[in-house]
Amino acid sequence: MVTIPILIAVLLILLKSFFKLLVYNQPDGIDCAKALAALPLDMTFLIFGLLIKQHQLSAAAYDNWTMCLLIYLLAAVIITLLWRASDLALTTGSFKLAWLFLMPLNIAISAVSFYFALTLLL
Numbered sequence: 020m021v022t023i024p025i026l027i028a029v030l031l032i033l034l035k036s037f038f039k040l041l042v043y044n045q046p047d048g049i050d051c052a053k054a055l056a057a058l059p060l061d062m063t064f065l066i067f068g069l070l071i072k073q074h075q076l077s078a079a080a081y082d083n084w085t086m087c088l089l090i091y092l093l094a095a096v097i098i099t100l101l102w103r104a105s106d107l108a109l110t111t112g113s114f115k116l117a118w119l120f121l122m123p124l125n126i127a128i129s130a131v132s133f134y135f136a137l138t139l140l141l
Contacts (some may be wrong), residue, residue, distance in 0.1 A: 025069060025140065032061045049109055056105045056122050059129030063095045066136040073140050087139065094132040101125035 040046050040054045070125065074084060105121035109113070 027120045028065055028069065032065050044046055052109050053106055058100055059125050060102045060135060063129055066133055067091060067095055069140060070136055091132060094128060098125055098129055
């Protein structure tokens with residue numbers, strides 16, 4: 020069953036985020052916001068890797084596999100750009116820009132791409 024490796028991989032990404040945030044660090048609000056902003060990026064590349072692995076293991080070839088991969092790669096580029104912009108906005112002190120526009124948009128695009136990736140995997 021594919022769901023157990025996906026759950027383990029998601030838990031490892033969350034554990035990585037907590038370790039990066041809490042080990043030898045006294046996190047403040049900015050650190051927590053940056054960790055939250057980076058989480059969609061980590062999840063995007065995790066799912067990207069899982070999609071490629073699932074395609075390698077799958078005996079049935081998808082007709083639109085290349086198109087799905089390119090669309091997901093485009094989504095990954097957009098998510099990366101939004102993460103960088105929200106990280107920069109948090110660093111420079113533009114909290115309203117980061118919290119009201121960039122981070123919700125990044126999380127929404129990540130959630131949609133995560134959902135479509137899971138439908139391909141399961």
